Amino acid sequence: MKLRADADKLAEAVSYTAKALPGRAAFPVLLGMMLTTTSTGLHLAASDTEVYTTATVTAEIADDGRALVPGRLLADICARLPKTAQVDIELDDASGRLTLACGTARFNLPTLPADEYPALPSLPDAVATTGAEDFATAVAQVAVAVGTEDALPAMTGIEMSLDGTDLILAATDRYRIGRRALTVRPTGTLPTVPAKKRRGKADDGTGTAPETEGARILIPGKTLADAARALSGDHTLTLHWSEGLFALSLPGGRSYMTRLLTGYTFPSLDKMFAADRPLAVTVQAADAATAVQRVALVAARNTAVRLHITDGELAVDAGHGDDAHASDRIPANVTGDLGLPLTIAFNPAYLLDALKAPGTPEVRIEIAHPHQPARLVGRTDEIDETYQHLLMPVRLNT
Numbered sequence: 001m002k003l004r005a006d007a008d009k010l011a012e013a014v015s016y017t018a019k020a021l022p023g024r025a026a027f028p029v030l031l032g033m034m035l036t037t038t039s040t041g042l043h044l045a046a047s048d049t050e051v052y053t054t055a056t057v058t059a060e061i062a063d064d065g066r067a068l069v070p071g072r073l074l075a076d077i078c079a080r081l082p083k084t085a086q087v088d089i090e091l092d093d094a095s096g097r098l099t100l101a102c103g104t105a106r107f108n109l110p111t112l113p114a115d116e117y118p119a120l121p122s123l124p125d126a127v128a129t130t131g132a133e134d135f136a137t138a139v140a141q142v143a144v145a146v147g148t149e150d151a152l153p154a155m156t157g158i159e160m161s162l163d164g165t166d167l168i169l170a171a172t173d174r175y176r177i178g179r180r181a182l183t184v185r186p187t188g189t190l191p192t193v194p195a196k197k198r199r200g201k202a203d204d205g206t207g208t209a210p211e212t213e214g215a216r217i218l219i220p221g222k223t224l225a226d227a228a229r230a231l232s233g234d235h236t237l238t239l240h241w242s243e244g245l246f247a248l249s250l251p252g253g254r255s256y257m258t259r260l261l262t263g264y265t266f267p268s269l270d271k272m273f274a275a276d277r278p279l280a281v282t283v284q285a286a287d288a289a290t291a292v293q294r295v296a297l298v299a300a301r302n303t304a305v306r307l308h309i310t311d312g313e314l315a316v317d318a319g320h321g322d323d324a325h326a327s328d329r330i331p332a333n334v335t336g337d338l339g340l341p342l343t344i345a346f347n348p349a350y351l352l353d354a355l356k357a358p359g360t361p362e363v364r365i366e367i368a369h370p371h372q373p374a375r376l377v378g379r380t381d382e383i384d385e386t387y388q389h390l391l392m393p394v395r396l397n398t
Contacts, residue, residue: 001037001065001091005057007102010087011078013044013055016230016254018075022048032112033071035089035098037064042089043253045120046071051223052120056253067091067098068112074100077107123255124242128162128184132237132250137359138169138180139228141387144353146221147173154264157218158225160246162186167239170269171221176350177269177373177390178357184239218261219246227256273388277366277375279338281309283330285363285378289355291316291328296348298324304345304394309367311340318348344370345394354389371395 017033025031025048034045041059045052081087081102088101091111100107139158147155152174161168165186170179227248231237240247240257247257295305299318308315314332319325334340344367346354355363358378366375376389 001035001067001089002062003037003042003059003090004062004086004088005042005059007078007081007085007087008083009057010042011081011083013042013057013254014075014078017044017046017053017055018071019226019230019256020046020048020051020053021071021075027116029068029112029116029118031071032068032117033074034066034068034114034117036066037061047118047120049118050220050259052247052255052257054120054253054255065091065093066114068114068117069098069109070112073109081105121245121257123247123249123257124240124245126187126238126240126249128167128186128239129236130167130182130184130239132231132233132235134182135237135239135248136228136231138182138387139224141180141357141359142169142171142178143221143225143228144357145171145173145176145178145389146225147171149173153261154218154266156221157261157264157266158221159216159218159266161216163215170266172267172269175347175392176354177272178387179269179273179389180387182386187238216266217241217246218264218266220258220261223258227258230256269390272373272390273375275368275372275375277368279309279336279342279367280334281314281365281367282333282335282362282379283314283365285355285358285361287330288314288316288363289352291330292348292351292355294328295326296352298326299348302347304396305348305351306343306345306396309334309340309342309344338367342367342370343396344374345396346374346391347394350391354391357389358384358387360384 022030030048036043042057045054077100085103090099096111098109098111142158146158155173159170165183167182167184235250238249240249244260244262245257246260247255249255292305295316295318299305303318305316305318311334312332313329315327315329317327354376360378360380362379364377364379364383370393373390373392376391378384378387
């Protein structure tokens with residue numbers, strides 16, 4: 001293998017592909033990044049057997065070949081190369097070592113046994129396309145509500161459902177729910193996927209499950225959030241899924257694929273969002289977030305901040321007894337027929353996430369009762385319900 005590529009393009013592709021490299025691996029070959037020459041350039045691939053990444057770099061190919069190189073070392077080297085230079089890569093078949101030269105810098109790397117590297121699964125069929133930045137924003141919004149408890153595996157995922165041109169993403173950790181609607185362009189018939197187990201419990205022991213139309217899938221939340229953070233630019237993003245796999249691909253040969261959370265059912269959320277909430281409090285999102293951050297400084301661990309709602313004002317306070325106290329007030333547009341004054345309390349970290357997630361100048365907080373979930377939506381010139389956030393209040397001792 002012998003080739004030449006632009007240093008900046010190579011560094012970018014290697015950094016992207018390295019996202020699938022494991023921190024530790026039972027098999028040393030999984031710590032490697034596979035480099036393979038193609039008719040158009042250099043193809044890179046990495047995997048931890050749950051996540052798979054690929055990228056392609058345009059290159060001048062002198063000799064074809066492939067090499068499995070220590071992935072993180074390659075990523076560190078490429079990140080420190082001069083961006084305007086070119087990189088020469090050559091594999092010595094006799095010694096099994098890879099030479100990387102750029103300007104006056106030269107690296108000689110050992111390789112891993114390429115024949116022992118597991119084959120990566122093929123990219124599933126395309127299901128829909130959308131804007132890369134729009135999808136990244138949608139994932140980031142719902143990811144704040146992803147659960148972290150391994151005992152509740154369905155809640156560590158982000159549910160994705162497709163109905164015509166509407167793609168819905170949802171996540172919950174039981175204390176809050178994030179839900180985002182995104183318009184996409186369907187590309188074909190949805191695949192079939194195994195039916196999911198109910199309430200996160202094991203199946204009936206038969207080992208089989210009926211197939212259903214793959215309009216709903218459950219993707220590991222942390223993995224999807226990591227993939228979305230790597231998206232940037234005005235590119236068309238293609239969504240792929242099949243039985244057991246979900247993938248994102250971009251023009252130029254980049255893909256990010258992961259295994260689905262199969263065998264579990266994400267909770268039904270429609271009724272919770274549809275509930276009537278007669279009191280609406282509209283505030284400047286930045287002002288509300290700043291007030292909560294200030295007041296939360298005196299809130300002990302796992303202690304709520306209290307919102308006191310009166311006509312035209314939202315007061316925030318925390319602290320009780322002999323502990324430190326803090327309070328702040330911001331203007332609010334209060335409408336509805338729920339009795340005032342009204343006090344409702346929230347976990348301050350969860351409330352901050354809910355205020356920031358819509359990404360709009362104003363946030364509307366809708367309340368039915370101090371002990372029932374509040375709904376938060378964004379508002380610019382009008383209410384924007386493409387992103388909705390439900391937040392469970394904290395019961396106050398009376």
